[in-house]
Amino acid sequence: MSRNRQIFLMVVVVLAFVLQLAVMPQFKLLGVSPDLILVVAVVIAVQDGPVAGAIVGFCGGMLQDITSPQVMGVSALTKTLAAFAAGMLKDFFMTYSILLPVLLVFLATIFEMCLYQGALVVLGQEQLPPFRIATIFAESLYNVIAVLIVYPLMRRFKFPQKEDSVILTRPSRT
Amino acid sequence: MPSAPRSNRNRIILIVIILVCITVVTLYVRESDKGPLHKVQNFFLDLVSPVSSAFAKIFRPIKDGVVNLFHLPSLAKERADLQKQVAELQREHVETKEMEQQIAEYKQLLHWSETQAELETVGADIIGQSPNNWERLMIVNRGSSSGVKKYMSVVTEAGLVGRIISVGSRSSVVQLMTDSRSEIGTRDQRSRETGIVEGKNDATVRFTPMKEDADLKVGDVMETSGLGGTCPPGIAVGKIIKVQKRESGLDRYVEVRPFVQFSKLDKVLVIITPEPESVILREAQ
Numbered sequence A: 001m002s003r004n005r006q007i008f009l010m011v012v013v014v015l016a017f018v019l020q021l022a023v024m025p026q027f028k029l030l031g032v033s034p035d036l037i038l039v040v041a042v043v044i045a046v047q048d049g050p051v052a053g054a055i056v057g058f059c060g061g062m063l064q065d066i067t068s069p070q071v072m073g074v075s076a077l078t079k080t081l082a083a084f085a086a087g088m089l090k091d092f093f094m095t096y097s098i099l100l101p102v103l104l105v106f107l108a109t110i111f112e113m114c115l116y117q118g119a120l121v122v123l124g125q126e127q128l129p130p131f132r133i134a135t136i137f138a139e140s141l142y143n144v145i146a147v148l149i150v151y152p153l154m155r156r157f158k159f160p161q162k163e164d165s166v167i168l169t170r171p172s173r174t
Numbered sequence B: 001m002p003s004a005p006r007s008n009r010n011r012i013i014l015i016v017i018i019l020v021c022i023t024v025v026t027l028y029v030r031e032s033d034k035g036p037l038h039k040v041q042n043f044f045l046d047l048v049s050p051v052s053s054a055f056a057k058i059f060r061p062i063k064d065g066v067v068n069l070f071h072l073p074s075l076a077k078e079r080a081d082l083q084k085q086v087a088e089l090q091r092e093h094v095e096t097k098e099m100e101q102q103i104a105e106y107k108q109l110l111h112w113s114e115t116q117a118e119l120e121t122v123g124a125d126i127i128g129q130s131p132n133n134w135e136r137l138m139i140v141n142r143g144s145s146s147g148v149k150k151y152m153s154v155v156t157e158a159g160l161v162g163r164i165i166s167v168g169s170r171s172s173v174v175q176l177m178t179d180s181r182s183e184i185g186t187r188d189q190r191s192r193e194t195g196i197v198e199g200k201n202d203a204t205v206r207f208t209p210m211k212e213d214a215d216l217k218v219g220d221v222m223e224t225s226g227l228g229g230t231c232p233p234g235i236a237v238g239k240i241i242k243v244q245k246r247e248s249g250l251d252r253y254v255e256v257r258p259f260v261q262f263s264k265l266d267k268v269l270v271i272i273t274p275e276p277e278s279v280i281l282r283e284a285q
Helices: A003-027 A036-048 A050-066 A074-090 A099-122 A133-156 B003-030 B036-070 B072-115 B277-284
Strands: B120-129 B137-140 B153-155 B160-167 B172-176 B183-188 B194-199 B205-209 B221-224 B236-245 B252-258 B267-273
Touching (some): A003 A036, A003 A050, A003 B036, A036 A050, A036 A074, A036 A099, A036 A133, A050 A074, A050 B036, A074 A099, A074 B003, A099 A133, B003 B036, B036 B072, B072 B120, B072 B267, B137 B160, B183 B236
Antiparallel strands (some): B120 B137, B137 B172, B153 B160, B153 B267, B160 B172, B183 B194, B183 B221, B194 B205, B205 B252, B221 B236
16 A cells, blocks of 8 residues: 555545544434444445554544543544455445445445444443434444545555556557 | 465454454443543544544534435425414414404393393394495395394394394394484483484494483484384494585484494394384384
């Protein structure tokens, strides 16, 4: 990953965090708002691999943790694992269609929310059964809508890697 | 083979991240509310709260717009329901006001009829007016089935209205005292001078005294005299507003303003008993 790409990803994480903090709560539908940080982490996992997604999930999740009255570290952990899992799952699909991140975001949201709720139960912060299926599906669908906007935007910013860059030349006529 | 070291490095990074997360979670859960992690969290919470609040204010109109957009069908239905409710309440309000007004009028009529112990009356509603400007007539919803007969007097608590000139089974026609064909025997309450009040299709009526030099003054109250046999005596008619001596003629021009406001009439009383003498005489023949 090039230095420019790394800087770009940092900017994206901070931007997603600010939007998540300030803007997304204003657009709650059915009591839920999209998890933009998770969406960005999954998109980066699709584009740059599972570890890049995991790092973005960790940074975004930790930013969320220190600015919300939840148990610190839980969101960072769940987003890290969800983004990593999405990045690993990507290799099973041989497609670059937008349907891939849509599916991965949908699955990652369900996975992350279940993981988050499970972690809170383990930590004694929630009691079983804390799961609300309707909320999980609503946020998953909302995140799917978000990824339809985020993924095409992220694809616009491409930074060629030095070791992978190739020079294409027109084949000479014989 | 660069992929193997990179894969190892990635694995290490992931493990480090997970370990960091677990450590942070553990420390956070185990420390007290005044621990360093809680302090950091509180610090950042204080820092971002005004930002969140400011953004909430900025996005409030947009949010409301979006929410309203989603609730547009239900809002339209709610609006229609509320409009129906408003219309219903307005109608009820008007009906209530109308009923209050009617009750007040009935009370006044009742009070008047109670004070007139010797008179038996029947209440009636005005249900029609004369269709042209050449006569002053009203139609009431009481007829022969209610005991109403021709020439019976029609009054309100304010005074004389007129008399019945036509009777149907369930309705009657009242000739107002302002009608040009109306002639009613009256007298001056103060001087007891008698005469006839004649209508002139106007808001006022003309009083013609029997005596040329009758004692009449502006402000005198006129009441029915009972002469003529149609109206019982003592019913208020109006007040003299003008006494004018005519140079050319012999009689004086005395103008009387009736106490009853005919334009606001809604309910009246028909005096059933005593019956008009003319009816009694006619029925005797």
